[in-house]
Structures are given as C-alpha cells and as structure tokens.
Amino acid sequence: MESQHVMEQIIDWRNIRDDFPILRRQVHGKPLTYLDSAASAQKPQMVIDAVSDAYSQHYSNVHRGIHQLSEEATDRFEATRAKIAHFINAPSADEIVLTQGATMSLNIIAHSYGGLVLKEGDEVLISIADHHANIVPWQMICKQTGATLKAAPVEPDGHIDMDKISDMVTDKTRIIAMPHVSNVLGTVYDIKALSELAHAHDAVMVVDGCQGAVHMPVDVQALGCDFYVFSAHKLYGPSGIGMMWGRKELLVDMPPFIGGGSMIDRVTIEQSTYADPPERFEAGTPPIAEAIGFAAAIDYVDAIGMDQIRNHEHDLITYAHQKLSAIDGVRLIGTAPGKSGVISFVMDCAHPHDISTIVDRAGVAIRAGHHCAQPLHDYLDLPATARASVGIYNTRQDFDILAEALEKVKVIFA
C-alpha cells in the first residue's frame, strides 16, 4: 500500500504527454486536444520505436524460415503471446490467439464456437448497448444455425439491471456475449456476475474487452469468463492486431474459422488436419511488426500500472462530467456509477456532427455519430451522439478546452 502511494505521487500525468510525439502537433493552428482514444489511442515513442526496430533489425516471416532473422522475428512474435497472457492473467500463453483485432476475434468465436454448439431453438444473449462487432457476427451465426439472438436492455442512466438480464436467460441460452465497458455509455458491466449467470445455465461468457482492458486491470480468471477479446490499437499499440483469449478446453474442440498456411498439421488434396490452438486460428502471415509493437504497448502501460491508469481516468471522467453537465443545453448520455472511458452527450442547439466540426476548429478531436452502436441509439431515440473519450495522456485541462469550445458551439448555433 505504502509503495503504491509513493508510486502514485511520482507520476506527473502531464509528463506522460511527452511520450506521445503526435501530441506536440497543432490542428487548425491550435495545440491538439485528443479526446478520441476510444476510437483509437495515440502511440508512445516506445511503441513507434519497437515497430521501427522490428522492421529495421529483426524482420522476416515467422515460423517458416529456418534462419537467424526468422528465429529472431519468431521469438519476438511469441513473446507477445506470453506478455498478453500475463497482462490478463490467462493460465497459459497457448490460450492467446493473435488476431487482426477484436472484430476478427469475435467473428472467430461466433463462427467457430457458435457454429459448433448452436442448434435450432438455442439462444444467444447480447445487450442492446453492444458494438456492431458483438452483434453482427452473432446475427450471422444465429441465421445459419436457427438459433435466436436476444438483446438485454440498459436502464435510462446506462446501468445494467442484473435481474432483467437474469430473466432473459433460459435453459436454451448457450452463449452470453457482452462488452466489459460500453463504448457509448461507459457502463462497466459486472462480468463476474454475468459469468456466474452463464455458467449456472451451462452457457459460456464471451467478453468484448475493447473498452475494458485499456482502462482497468483485467484478470480473466477472477472474472470467470470463457472468452475475452480486445484490439491493440486502443491500448496505445499498432492497428491491425488484437487478441482472443479462450479457455483451453473450449479452444481445443473449436474448428478453424479461416483456412490457409500456418494453421495446419497435414494437408492432402482430399483433406487437411489442423494445428493445435492457438495456431489453428492464425492462418496466413500474421501482423509481425504489429505484434512486436503490441508487446511494447503492454510494457508501456504495465510500467505505469493499470491501477494507476484507472484512478487517473476516473478522476478525469468525474471532472469531465461536472464540467460538461454545467453547460446549459448539454445532456450527458450514460451516467451509471463507476463508468469508465467515455463521455457521450447531445446538445439542444446542434447536431453531434456540427459539434465535432466546430470543436475541431479549436484543435479538439472528439467523435460524433452512432459509434457503431446503432441499436443503442435507436433504443435511446437519438440519431447520434457526440463522444469525448479519455486516455492516459489526457488532463483536466483538456476538458476545460472542450467546455470552452462547446460554449462557442452555443454561440454559433444560438
């Protein structure tokens, strides 16, 4: 406890900004205020250097070439797997599948695991606040298998009523798939309770951790879930790479989703046998330098500490809520207690696209639209929302600048 307190004192969050070269640039002649990390986070120099070093010193294809460079690239690639396993406290690095990102991970789970277990009349339960990446793959596999897709509600403030979810789980539920954190509402789902609920009905719990693993420590064993996925690019790592963790006893029975090189055991023209997990799910040449950058990103956040990141961002979200809700005509969307990462809002006077265009002129990057969560926006009866989201480099001052820019929006549209 004592040492954590000392650690907390030595982090000057303003200095963190110096690690991110892009934060030194200007936008429309104004210093960049980057509040769009939920879409994709900026990269620290350490990650940029790791990717550059991979290409300039250690690059080759992995697994196939028996030569020095290939061994170096393979060692670094495989080290990422072990690093991710440690980062989320997975029991084994063999349970970590490196994918192109969370979307691919969820498609693998839906098509491979869903395709294996779902049959006519079975049910898959998601929530109304899910990202399209955790909706569309389930729609596709439910259509193929004759299973039914159901969506649990969220409450008006964005919180999840576990009783209502429990009421929707039946003996036909085979899979519950929900986000760790909503990318629009910021609601933190109670994954432990959801996992217990799933297991009580012999179902599995799939967690879309895209907005979770970037904001808080994740321990998949403590959460009790069966699958957990996220993308590296939201964790200050490269785009084009992500991960899928699955419990070994589930992975070993799952068929491959994509066929090709690297995922086979033996191929004849008539048939093929497949490699064990994780390679079974990693067909083709993987994103090699990106995997090395992913490991550097984990080293970077680990050195700061996910607990400290959670505390820092909690302070920012609390401050941002006070600041934005004090502006007349601003309505916050998603105010569940303990929320994380994002602040979505609408204004009486302007459409979210106009809001983002005007604040961009002040150097402030936010996102506007449906944020790949159209069912949630339909449910809330909103065509779109504006969304500011936080990363480790943000400070309270960023929200002062946003609030000032929103006052300008009011002047322009009044």
Ligand code: C6P
């Ligand atoms: N959300 C956002 O602005 P990919 O694109 O595969 O890296 O991640 C998909 C995804 C899945 N689940 C959640 C909860 C997400 O937030 C995202 C990505 C971005 O909110 C881009 S749409």
